[in-house]
Amino acid sequence: MTTVEKRQPVATGRSSGAGLSRPLGLLLALGVLLLVCVLSIMVGTTDLGFGEVFTAVFRPESPEAEAIVRGLRMPRTGFGLAVGAALGLAGALMQGVTRNPLADPGILGVTSGAAFGVTLSALFGGIASFYGYVWFAFAGALVATVVVFGLGSLGRDGARPAKLALAGAAVSAMLNSMVSAVLLLDAATLDRYRFWAVGAINGQDPAVLYQLLPFLIVGAVLALAVSPALNSLALGEDVARALGRNVGRIRLVSVIAITLLAGSAAAACGPMVFLGLVVxxxxxxxxxxxxxxxxxxxxxxxxxxxxxxxxxxxxxxRPEELQVGIIVAFLGAPFFIALVRRQRLPEL
Known part of the structure; x- marks a missing residue:
């Protein structure tokens, strides 16, 4: 894996390439998000009109429409909002703290740790339900991240970006090998694991989202709180220290936030590749x-x-569905190639 470390300028005003002001652009993005949420509730095996959706949400009259909207599509949309925001924040934070434009949440072993937790829960606990293995996935993500950060902190210079990336790659490779070995030896575990591994936001228990929401909120608050310090860190560690930043604390808070965000997202809906990388x-x-x-x-x-x-x-x-993890992976790979070619990253 190639680790890219380069200094980036700190933005103090508008981006020179931005045609719209940042606040106005954010309002437009929020408007698009609202539109997509409405479409997510309207579109499916049984399409519903906007009036039917409005009635089912605020003045339920039809039991069938209410069951579709409130029982299926609103929870599904809620998972999409929470998991998407978590992965977007985790990816941006990961790239900022490592100063590596090719980094994504999986670089700290979060996804591999979650996968290993799911595998163990299926192998030893015989847990087949989503509600049962979600906490094993979250615990695996947390333990893997702690191990990566511990390994990356060894030595006199502490947890530098390159060391964290290498430690994450090593731990991820080890965990992926262990997962593959278990899946090859136990067919029942493979059957349970594959439903999680494909990545899906449909058919999930809304209660799990409510229980994971505190972790997501804390992770989001930490990520946004540390974001100003990342601007100083982008100038280099020596400059950041000269500006009064505690580099070790920045990395520690960032790792905690990434673990909470990406770990919760992976535990809830499985791995969503490329999302935290491209966004x-x-x-x-x-x-x-x-x-x-x-x-x-x-x-x-x-x-x-x-x-x-x-x-x-x-x-x-239609009338079947392709899981969202498959679509994201299919669209993400060429889109990411186009992005990095546009930015002309020399390592690619």
């Missing part, structure tokens, strides 16, 4: 390098893409 680049095109705006825009753009991919999956395979 921060899209945000920077609009806002410039100021991490305060990059994180805010990422939290809005990511659920737009996730819910949009979910809607596309419902339309393409």
């Amino acid at each position: 921060p680049h899209m945000a920077r095109i609009i806002t410039g390098p100021d991490h305060r705006w990059v994180l805010t825009y990422s939290a809005v753009i990511a659920p737009i893409l996730l819910l949009g991919a979910d809607i596309l999956g419902r339309v393409l395979a």
